[in-house]
Each structure stands twice: as C-alpha cells, then as structure tokens.
Amino acid sequence: MLHFKYLLWLAVGVLLPQLVGSATLMSLLTQSLIYALFALGVGILLRQCGLVSFGHAAFFGISGYSVALLMRDLELGAASAIVLTLVALAIVAFLLGLVVSRIPGIAFGMLTLAIGQTVYLSALKSRETLGGADGLNINWPSSIFGLDVRLFYDPASMFVISWVVMLVTIYLLDRLFRSRFGSITSAIRDNEERARFIGLHVMLPKAVVYALSAVVSGLAGVLSAIYTGFISPETLHWSVSGTALIMTILGGVRYLWGPILGAIFYFFVKEYVGELTDYWMAMLGAVVIFIVVFAPNGVSGLLMQLQERRQKRKQDVIVRRMEVRS
Amino acid sequence: MIQVPFFSVRDLVVDYGGVRAIDGVHLEINKGEIRGLIGPNGAGKSTFIDAVTGRRIPTAGQVQLGGEDITQLAVVARRMRGVSRSFQRTSIFHDMNVLEQVFLASHQAQAKDPERDAVAILEELDLLQYADWRAGDLGYGQQRRLDLALALVGSPSVLLLDEPMAGLTVTESRDLAQHLKRLARERNVTVLLVEHDMEVVFGISDRVTVLELGKPLAEGTPDEIRANPKVREAYLGSAA
Numbered sequence: 001m002l003h004f005k006y007l008l009w010l011a012v013g014v015l016l017p018q019l020v021g022s023a024t025l026m027s028l029l030t031q032s033l034i035y036a037l038f039a040l041g042v043g044i045l046l047r048q049c050g051l052v053s054f055g056h057a058a059f060f061g062i063s064g065y066s067v068a069l070l071m072r073d074l075e076l077g078a079a080s081a082i083v084l085t086l087v088a089l090a091i092v093a094f095l096l097g098l099v100v101s102r103i104p105g106i107a108f109g110m111l112t113l114a115i116g117q118t119v120y121l122s123a124l125k126s127r128e129t130l131g132g133a134d135g136l137n138i139n140w141p142s143s144i145f146g147l148d149v150r151l152f153y154d155p156a157s158m159f160v161i162s163w164v165v166m167l168v169t170i171y172l173l174d175r176l177f178r179s180r181f182g183s184i185t186s187a188i189r190d191n192e193e194r195a196r197f198i199g200l201h202v203m204l205p206k207a208v209v210y211a212l213s214a215v216v217s218g219l220a221g222v223l224s225a226i227y228t229g230f231i232s233p234e235t236l237h238w239s240v241s242g243t244a245l246i247m248t249i250l251g252g253v254r255y256l257w258g259p260i261l262g263a264i265f266y267f268f269v270k271e272y273v274g275e276l277t278d279y280w281m282a283m284l285g286a287v288v289i290f291i292v293v294f295a296p297n298g299v300s301g302l303l304m305q306l307q308e309r310r311q312k313r314k315q316d317v318i319v320r321r322m323e324v325r326s
Numbered sequence: 327m328i329q330v331p332f333f334s335v336r337d338l339v340v341d342y343g344g345v346r347a348i349d350g351v352h353l354e355i356n357k358g359e360i361r362g363l364i365g366p367n368g369a370g371k372s373t374f375i376d377a378v379t380g381r382r383i384p385t386a387g388q389v390q391l392g393g394e395d396i397t398q399l400a401v402v403a404r405r406m407r408g409v410s411r412s413f414q415r416t417s418i419f420h421d422m423n424v425l426e427q428v429f430l431a432s433h434q435a436q437a438k439d440p441e442r443d444a445v446a447i448l449e450e451l452d453l454l455q456y457a458d459w460r461a462g463d464l465g466y467g468q469q470r471r472l473d474l475a476l477a478l479v480g481s482p483s484v485l486l487l488d489e490p491m492a493g494l495t496v497t498e499s500r501d502l503a504q505h506l507k508r509l510a511r512e513r514n515v516t517v518l519l520v521e522h523d524m525e526v527v528f529g530i531s532d533r534v535t536v537l538e539l540g541k542p543l544a545e546g547t548p549d550e551i552r553a554n555p556k557v558r559e560a561y562l563g564s565a566a
C-alpha cells in the first residue's frame with residue numbers, strides 16, 4: 001500500500017515534464033525541486049529536534065565546492081567525489097551537531113548563522129583555491145553515475161532525476177522517523193528533561209538528525225552544482241539559509257512533503273507575483289506571518305486539515321444513510 | 327549476616343546558591359519497602375528527590391544503591407540502575423501518543439517485553455482506553471497517571487514519587503494509592519512516596535520519614551509517627 005503510493009508519485013514525476021509545455025515553467029519547477037530538497041534538510045531538523053537553523057546554506061554550498069575540488073585537485077571521478085563529499089559532510093555535521101545541538105532556541109539559531117557566515121566569508125576570501133567572489137566553473141565528466149551528463153543539464157530530465165532523489169529521500173526518512181529512532185527524537189524534542197529521566201541519551205540522537213539534515217541539504221547542493229555547472233559564494237550566503245527556512249515554514253514540517261510544497265509555493269510566488277509587483281518579498285512576508293500565526297503546520301497542514309474534514313463529512317453522510325435505512 | 331540497606335542516603339546536603347534546602351539528611355530504605363516522606367511546603371522533599379535522581383548534584387553526602395555509590399552519576403546512568411521518578415509538576419510527552427511514550431520508556435528501562443509491560447501498566451492505571459490519544463489531549467488526572475506510568479514501567483528498583491496524587495479527588499487518590507501499593511508489591515519495587523494526603527501516606531507506607539526545613543524530624547511506622555508529639559506539634563498540629 002505504502003509502496004503503491006510511492007509508485008504513484010513516481011509516475012506523477014515522470015509524466016509531469018511531458019505535460020508542461022513552457023520551458024520557463026519547466027526550469028522553474030526543476031529549480032524549486034532542488035531547493036525543495038534543501039528545505040527538506042532544514043525541515044527535518046525543525047521537525048525532529050525543534051531546532052531552527054539559519055546556517056544550512058553552508059551545507060548546501062560546501063558540498064558543491066567539495067565535489068568541484070575533489071574532481072579538480074584530486075582527480076576523482078564524479079561519483080566518488082559526490083559519495084565522498086556526502087560521507088564527509090555527514091561526519092563533520094555529526095561532530096558539529098554534538099556541540100551545537102546542546103544550545104537551545106535562539107542561541108542555536110545565532111550560532112548556526114555565525115558558522116554559516118564564517119563559511120561564506122572564507123569562500124569569498126579564498127581567491128586562489130575557490131575563485132573568490134567569481135566562484136568556480138565545474139567540469140563535469142560526460143557521465144555521472146552512468147547517466148549522460150546532458151540529462152542533468154536539461155530541465156525536463158533533471159526534474160525527473162531530482163524527483164526520484166527526492167522520493168527516495170522522503171521514503172528513507174519516513175521509514176527512519178517511524179522507527180524507534182523517530183520516537184526517541186520526538187520524545188527529546190517534546191520534553192528533553194523527561195526524556196533523560198526515562199533513560200534516553202539526548203545528545204546523540206540530536207547530532208544524528210543534524211547530520212542527516214546536513215546530508216539532505218548537501219545532496220541538494222550537489223544537484224544544484226551539477227544542474228548549473230557552477231558554484232559561487234552566493235550559495236553560502238545567509239539569505240540562502242533564510243530562503244530555505246521560509247520555504248520550510250511555508251510548507252510546514254508535520255509532513256515530510258511540507259517543505260517540498262513550501263519550496264514550490266515560494267518559487268511560484270517569486271515568479272508570478274514578482275512579475276506584477278516589486279513588493280513580492282513583502283507579500284511573501286505577510287503570508288509567512290499569516291502561516292506562523294494561524295497555521296503552524298504550514299500549507300501542507302492546511303491541506304491535510306481540509307482533506308480530513310472532507311473525509312469526515314463523507315463518513316457522516318454514510319452514517320446518516322445507514323441510519324435512514326435501519 | 328549483616329543486613330545492608332538496599333537504598334541509602336548519607337549526610338546529604340543540597341544548596342540553591344545560598345539557600346540550604348537539604349541539611350544533612352540520612353535515610354535508609356530496605357528492598358521492597360514503601361517509605362513515606364512528609365513535611366510542610368518548602369521542607370525539601372522535591373529537592374531530596376532531585377538529588378537522588380541526578381537532577382541536582384548535592385553539595386555533600388552520598389547516595390547508594392545496592393552497595394554502589396551513585397552520587398555523581400548522570401541521570402541516564404541512574405535510570406539504567408533502576409532509579410526512576412515522577413514529577414510534582416506533571417512531566418510527560420505532550421505531542422506523543424500515550425502508548426508510544428510508555429512503550430518507549432519501558433523499552434529504555436530494558437523491560438523484557440516492553441509492549442506487554444506498557445499495556446499492563448496502562449491497564450493498571452486505567453489509561454488503556456486512551457492508548458492512542460495524544461498525551462496533551464488528556465485530562466489533568468490522566469496526565470498525572472501517565473507521568474506515573476512513565477516512571478513505573480520496566481520494574482524500577484527505586485521509585486521516587488513526588489506528590490503523585492496532587493490535584494486528584496479524594497476517591498481518585500485513594501484508588502491510585504491501592505494501585506500503587508499493588509504494583510510495588512508485585513514488582514518488588516522500593517518506593518519513596520512524597521505526598522500531602524496523610525491518609526494515603528499512612529495507609530500504604532511501611533515506614534514514614536518526616537522532614538522539616540531540610541532536616542529529618544522523625545522516622546517510624548505510621549502509628550509511631552501519628553503518635554509522635556514532635557510531629558504533631560510541628561506538622562500535624564492543625565490536623566491532630
């Protein structure tokens with residue numbers, strides 16, 4: 001049943017590019033999907049640990065730089081460079097998580113912001129190795145993981161690739177968070193003191209979620225670096241972290257697909273409202289405030305609420321019919 | 327054979343900054359005993375539980391369990407040795423469902439069959455019909471019992487209960503006391519019960535310790551404590 005649902009969504013992703021006529025729309029969708037994965041990384045940290053990161057652009061950008069350097073300076077193949085980058089990112093983020101996830105609330109946000117900006121400024125200053133403000137062009141080989149590299153450049157096929165990556169990621173995360181590990185992290189987020197008193201070590205699970213969230217955002221960074229063939233300090237800027245966070249809040253984190261929806265929503269507002277008015281940011285801000293105040297579970301939460309209500313109405317109708325009959 | 331007390335606290339001192347909340351408390355409890363701990367508000371009962379369970383590190387003194395010094399251990403390490411507690415201010419997992427959290431607590435406490443253990447405790451505490459409820463949606467009395475359930479699972483060796491009956495009606499608390507007594511006996515749990523309801527404490531405790539201003543005032547069987555003139559004067563005054 002569960003797998004059927006994923007197959008259905010897979011079909012949707014494969015069919016969608018066939019139905020989209022406009023090239024602009026297609027490239028908008030592909031871009032939102034990559035950012036959606038980025039936002040998902042931010043989202044799982046919020047969902048499982050209640051931690052708000054203002055520095056995830058670091059993971060998004062670093063992975064692009066790392067893959068570029070591993071290929072250029074160590075002459076690794078694309079696949080090994082990507083795998084090595086994500087493994088290293090997981091380890092570094094885990095160690096970092098052991099330290100930063102001890103810090104509560106606002107202070108955690110500020111710390112991640114500081115770390116993020118440090119990374120941004122370092123990349124900006126490093127003219128020799130990282131190309132400074134100009135960034136780096138990445139020379140991808142003709143195929144990556146056995147796929148023709150042109151598939152990664154074309155918005156339509158890249159959409160399908162990103163869609164598959166996203167589905168697999170959501171599937172794995174969903175399984176993980178439904179397991180005991182999910183219970184443990186929920187308990188810690190909910191009431192850390194009580195968690196300790198029922199015998200839970202609270203730091204380790206948080207660090208694991210932090211590492212996971214970094215890897216998911218890093219994976220998005222890799223996709224972005226392949227898609228654009230380019231990496232620059234811009235991707236490390238705090239405003240990029242902020243954008244991912246806004247997408248996450250827009251979409252809501254109760255459901256794993258919330259941040260995905262949030263990212264798509266964000267790009268559509270930016271594109272279509274941005275065309276009408278220069279104040280699209282202000283309008284988006286108003287939407288974010290509305291959501292924070294009235295719909296803490298975001299757009300995804302609202303949708304699910306609507307659906308539940310519809311289902312309940314349907315059930316009520318059935319019950320009433322049965323009552324009439326009997 | 328010399329009988330070594332299963333659980334003992336020696337010369338315990340706990341300070342909050344300049345305030346000495348526990349001032350040289352000595353306490354020994356035998357395995358399977360239910361010990362009442364009473365005393366007026368501010369006597370230091372909650373602080374005592376905090377120091378024993380690792381929520382606060384004492385200024386001086388020793389806490390021993392089964393011959394092992396656990397004074398400096400972290401909360402989780404103590405829980406692994408069977409030290410478990412409930413809270414005066416209800417402490418549960420509001421966003422989780424009832425069974426899930428009790429199951430998790432039981433699993434962490436290394437119960438042999440956590441599922442069965444969790445269900446048994448929920449049944450005993452009359453919470454089984456709320457198994458799939460979000461804990462935050464429960465009523466006050468049910469949340470109190472859930473707090474207790476989280477402490478009871480996995481057969482702890484020492485269970486420290488901080489006013490588990492607070493806020494319950496008289497019937498509810500008498501009823502809960504009977505459940506508690508049965509569970510403790512069944513599972514051979516050593517219990518330290520802090521409670522304001524004297525009838526409950528005297529009714530189910532084997533022995534009672536009276537605390538006043540951080541110091542032990544008296545200790546004895548419920549009858550002895552009831553008859554103790556010092557206690558009557560200092561604490562039971564109005565009731566006696």
Ligand SMILES: Nc1ncnc2c1ncn2[C@@H]1O[C@H](COP(=O)(O)OP(=O)(O)O)[C@@H](O)[C@H]1O
Pocket residue numbers: 342345346347365366367368369370371372373374
């Ligand atoms: N967190 C705290 N900080 C400072 N003083 C405290 C704190 N908790 C308790 N106290 C003080 O310690 C004493 C004992 O309090 P407590 O252990 O809560 O007593 P009881 O549980 O017997 O009512 C009181 O004088 C109280 O004011």
Ligand SMILES: [Mg+2]
Pocket residue numbers: 371372373414488
């Ligand atoms: Mg108290």
